[in-house]
Amino acid sequence: MRLKDKVAIVTGSARGLGKAYALRLADEGAKIVVAAIRDPEVTVKEIEGRGGTAIAVYTDVSSEKSTLEMAEKTIKTFGKIDILINNAAIMLKSPTKTPVMQPSDQITVEEWDSVMRVNVKGVWLCIKAVMPQMKRQGKGKIINISSTVFFAGAPLVLHYVVSKAAVIGITRAMARELGDYGINVNCIAPGFTYSETIIEAVDAGEFGELPNLIVATQCFKRREQPSDLLGAIVFFASEESDFITGQTLVVDGGSIMH
Numbered sequence: 001m002r003l004k005d006k007v008a009i010v011t012g013s014a015r016g017l018g019k020a021y022a023l024r025l026a027d028e029g030a031k032i033v034v035a036a037i038r039d040p041e042v043t044v045k046e047i048e049g050r051g052g053t054a055i056a057v058y059t060d061v062s063s064e065k066s067t068l069e070m071a072e073k074t075i076k077t078f079g080k081i082d083i084l085i086n087n088a089a090i091m092l093k094s095p096t097k098t099p100v101m102q103p104s105d106q107i108t109v110e111e112w113d114s115v116m117r118v119n120v121k122g123v124w125l126c127i128k129a130v131m132p133q134m135k136r137q138g139k140g141k142i143i144n145i146s147s148t149v150f151f152a153g154a155p156l157v158l159h160y161v162v163s164k165a166a167v168i169g170i171t172r173a174m175a176r177e178l179g180d181y182g183i184n185v186n187c188i189a190p191g192f193t194y195s196e197t198i199i200e201a202v203d204a205g206e207f208g209e210l211p212n213l214i215v216a217t218q219c220f221k222r223r224e225q226p227s228d229l230l231g232a233i234v235f236f237a238s239e240e241s242d243f244i245t246g247q248t249l250v251v252d253g254g255s256i257m258h
């Protein structure tokens, strides 16, 4: 129970990695705000079934009105905001169901903008929404989610790579801005991790040989699982990381070393 009575907002936590983060934070004693654009109740029910506390808040991270409501509902229900996990993102499919993976000269301006709107502006808007409360508290933990695609310079996902580079930029700039308020801003860069979205794409053959090639670059030669990320999440959310800020921790079985 390293996070007993802490209040954590996890964006994009109705499924996938966000859901895994929400469940683990709840198991560590945190009260969870499941901030998701659809079906947040699913994760809430699962947390309650495990004896935890959670609320569902429909949230579109790309809308300032929605992110402000997310923060307001959290404060109204739980009285504070200790942790924000900026997990929501467009990864493999845009809202129009267009595959995100394609050569950069085939990415339309609309697709580029939709990835930036969620993956970059969404991260900033969520931080902007929780900042006043965290400043009043004189502490807070913000954890952004980047990706190893930035370090690897992965091809065929230019807008996604750029968006995840921006997340590291936001992490560093916001860490400097918020240090005087006792607020930590850190970042986790997962490798190729078998969330539902990735499993569906791998099963559909969308990545060809890539999954095996990635494993071959790792020190630990097995596929990365959502559970592999949970230690880093709890560490950055807990007091154990109080003197660490502006950092990006790569969790990928030792493929990228930066």
Ligand SMILES: NC(=O)c1ccc[n+]([C@@H]2O[C@H](COP(=O)([O-])OP(=O)(O)OC[C@H]3O[C@@H](n4cnc5c(N)ncnc54)[C@H](O)[C@@H]3O)[C@@H](O)[C@H]2O)c1
Pocket (backbone or CB within 6 Å): 011, 012, 013, 014, 015, 016, 017, 018, 035, 036, 037, 038, 059, 060, 061, 062, 086, 087, 088, 089, 090, 091, 092, 118, 122, 145, 146, 147, 148, 189, 190, 191, 192, 193, 194, 195, 196, 197, 198
């Ligand atoms: N799975 C991987 O291999 C991997 C690797 C590196 C980084 N990541 C990052 O981890 C995070 C989660 O990945 P995942 O594999 O669970 O992918 P995912 O696509 O299943 O999860 C993304 C979530 O964000 C939500 N979302 C999208 N637009 C939103 C919006 N406007 N407002 C609120 N929510 C919105 C989606 O509904 C979805 O639940 C993402 O930030 C992704 O970029 C994933």
